[in-house]
Amino acid sequence: MSDWEIVRLGDYCIKIGSGATPKGGQESYKDFGISLIRSQNVYNNYFDFGGIAYIDDLQAAKLSNVIVESNDILLNITGDSVARVCQVPDSALPARVNQHVSIVRPNPDFFDSQFVKYYLVSPYMQSHMLMLSSAGATRKALTKGMIEGFEIPLPPLEEQREIAHILGSLDDKIEANRRQNESLEATARALFKSWFVDFDPVHAKANGEQPLGMDAATADLFPDSFQESELGMIPSGWEVSVIGDLVKSVGGGTPSTKEPNYWDGGFIHFATPKDLSGLSSPVLLDTERKITEDGLQKISSGLLPEKTVLLSSRAPVGYLAIAEIPVAINQGFIAMICEQVPSYLYTLFWTQFNLDEIKQRASGTTFQEISKKNFRPIPAILPSESILNHFDEIIEPIYTQIVSNLKESRTLAETRDALLPQLVSGQLRVGDLD
Numbered sequence: 001m002s003d004w005e006i007v008r009l010g011d012y013c014i015k016i017g018s019g020a021t022p023k024g025g026q027e028s029y030k031d032f033g034i035s036l037i038r039s040q041n042v043y044n045n046y047f048d049f050g051g052i053a054y055i056d057d058l059q060a061a062k063l064s065n066v067i068v069e070s071n072d073i074l075l076n077i078t079g080d081s082v083a084r085v086c087q088v089p090d091s092a093l094p095a096r097v098n099q100h101v102s103i104v105r106p107n108p109d110f111f112d113s114q115f116v117k118y119y120l121v122s123p124y125m126q127s128h129m130l131m132l133s134s135a136g137a138t139r140k141a142l143t144k145g146m147i148e149g150f151e152i153p154l155p156p157l158e159e160q161r162e163i164a165h166i167l168g169s170l171d172d173k174i175e176a177n178r179r180q181n182e183s184l185e186a187t188a189r190a191l192f193k194s195w196f197v198d199f200d201p202v203h204a205k206a207n208g209e210q211p212l213g214m215d216a217a218t219a220d221l222f223p224d225s226f227q228e229s230e231l232g233m234i235p236s237g238w239e240v241s242v243i244g245d246l247v248k249s250v251g252g253g254t255p256s257t258k259e260p261n262y263w264d265g266g267f268i269h270f271a272t273p274k275d276l277s278g279l280s281s282p283v284l285l286d287t288e289r290k291i292t293e294d295g296l297q298k299i300s301s302g303l304l305p306e307k308t309v310l311l312s313s314r315a316p317v318g319y320l321a322i323a324e325i326p327v328a329i330n331q332g333f334i335a336m337i338c339e340q341v342p343s344y345l346y347t348l349f350w351t352q353f354n355l356d357e358i359k360q361r362a363s364g365t366t367f368q369e370i371s372k373k374n375f376r377p378i379p380a381i382l383p384s385e386s387i388l389n390h391f392d393e394i395i396e397p398i399y400t401q402i403v404s405n406l407k408e409s410r411t412l413a414e415t416r417d418a419l420l421p422q423l424v425s426g427q428l429r430v431g432d433l434d
Contacts, residue, residue: 002426004155009116010148015105017144018077019066019097022059029053034060035095037068037088039076042101044121045171047074047086060096066103068095071113073104075120077142083129085120087113102147112157114164119152119424153426162430163423170416177405181281184398192349195391196383202226202235221387231379238383244376247336247347250304251313251372252329255295262295268303269327270295273312276319281402282348284310284321285410291328299328301335307344309336311351314369317362318355322348324403334375341388345395350380 010016022028022036029036033054041048055063068074068088076084078100088095097103106116119125128150133140155163194200201211205224210216223236231240243249255262269287276284296303303326310327312319313334322344329335336351338344351358357378362368422428 002153002155004153004426006151007154008148009104009106009150009152012107012110012152012154013105013148014107015103016147017066018099018102019063021098022055022062026053028055028059030056033057035068035092037074037092037095037097037101039079039081039084039098039100041092042074042076042081042084042086044084044126045086045117046175047089047092049092052092055096060094063096066097068093068097068103069105073106073113073117073120075102075104075142075147076100077102077133077147079140082133082140082142083126085117087117102142102144104147110154110157112160112164114168115155115160115424116152118164118167118420120150122421122424124421124425125150153424155426159430166430166433167416167420167423170412170419174409174412174416177409178280181402181405184402185281188345188395188398189349189352191391191394192346193353195387196346196350196381197353199226199235218390221384221390231381234381235383238381241380241382242376243336243350243378243380244372246342246380246382247309247338249372249376250301250335250337252301252331252333252335253299254330255291255298259295262292262298263289264292266290266292266295268292268296269325270330271310271323271327271333272330273315273319273332276310276312276321279319279321281406282321283403283406284323284327285325285403285406287325287327296328301329303328304335304337307338309338309344309347309351311336311358313371313375314362314364315367317359317368317370320348320351322399334370334372341385342382343388343392345392345399346388354378354380 031054033056036053036055038053040051070088070090070093072088074086074088074097076082104116106113129142132146133142201214201219201222202224204211205219205222206226211219211222225236226233227236229240234240257263268291270289270291271284271287272289275287304323306324306326308323308327310321310323310329311334312332314332336347338347342350358370358375359368361374361378362370419428
């Protein structure tokens with residue numbers, strides 16, 4: 001056990017406090033200005049810029065008591081996201097927080113902010129915060145008094161920094177992989193859009209021009225004119241089909257959860273839309289639940305092969321991923337098995353660019369759902385096989401790198417999660433890692 005002193009967090013913080021939403025709510029948000037950090041921006045060890053809100057100087061002045069500073073810790077204090085913790089990135093500043101997020105600013109003379117963050121995301125503290133937030137309340141909430149009362153070890157400041165550096169180095173590599181994947185995905189989407197949505201190479205050739213950034217051999221694969229179709233003007237020689245004729249689309253089911261033989265000791269991946277909801281890239285490497293062989297027999301679509309494209313068909317419609325594992329699915333999916341051209345990669349991007357059409361064909365009163373019957377007739381352009389094959393030749397290495405990055409990040413996260421509770425509690429000392 002560690003000989004570190006255990007102290008009360010509130011006694012070693014310069015600030016602990018949450019903010020508010022400006023009057024007018026979302027109607028008062030601006031397109032740019034000062035960031036208003038909300039619970040949807042805060043994840044454990046990760047700040048999500050998606051959907052970040054902005055307020056003007058006047059609104060920010062009314063929240064002058066919750067000015068976010070560099071290295072501040074952000075802690076979600078209400079609702080289903082309670083207990084999520086990250087540090088604010090400097091790129092989000094200047095910023096304020098709303099009433100669902102608390103600023104925790106340790107005194108730098110005693111605590112390294114990153115060490116405190118890692119302590120708060122440790123399994124013990126996550127469990128402790130969730131228990132506190134649920135005690136005697138209809139809605140999960142952490143109060144300022146609860147946060148001030150957190151007990152935390154106080155290692156020497158230099159040792160705190162060493163612990164934070166070890167764990168931070170792992171997180172930095174995970175973040176670098178995430179950013180690279182984001183860039184790789186954008187590159188692949190842009191190529192798909194240029195070739196198969198905007199028809200840029202065909203427009204260029206029709207104008208007697210060399211397609212921009214394309215070698216002659218690739219340009220020769222594209223026609224130099226257009227033809228009329230039910231979808232409007234499309235490149236000459238390309239066809240209009242329906243997605244149901246291009247891929248094999250199947251649904252799934254859920255074995256009875258009351259039958260232990262379907263679940264206990266299961267090792268077969270069983271996907272639900274929840275497994276796709278938190279993916280940073282559209283790649284499924286694992287599932288939360290597993291089923292047995294007996295359970296698999298209860299799902300008519302059986303075990304789907306690797307490279308199956310998964311589309312959540314309800315609650316909500318639109319989660320997408322390529323299965324990198326053989327997987328069984330529940331009833332919340334349309335799975336697309338790509339047995340010939342087009343490939344799983346073309347199918348993934350086709351689905352991304354046709355989500356609006358897919359959602360328009362969904363129906364339902366309790367929640368929207370797209371049935372296989374309504375999905376299969378959606379028109380789909382089928383380019384020539386030579387172009388599809390060349391597209392795959394370009395995109396396949398990009399996709400392979402994305403998968404490699406995800407697998408590396410998963411290993412890094414497992415290493416971090418194994419080290420974190422031991423390091424921040426003192427059970428494992430930095431010197432033991434040499």
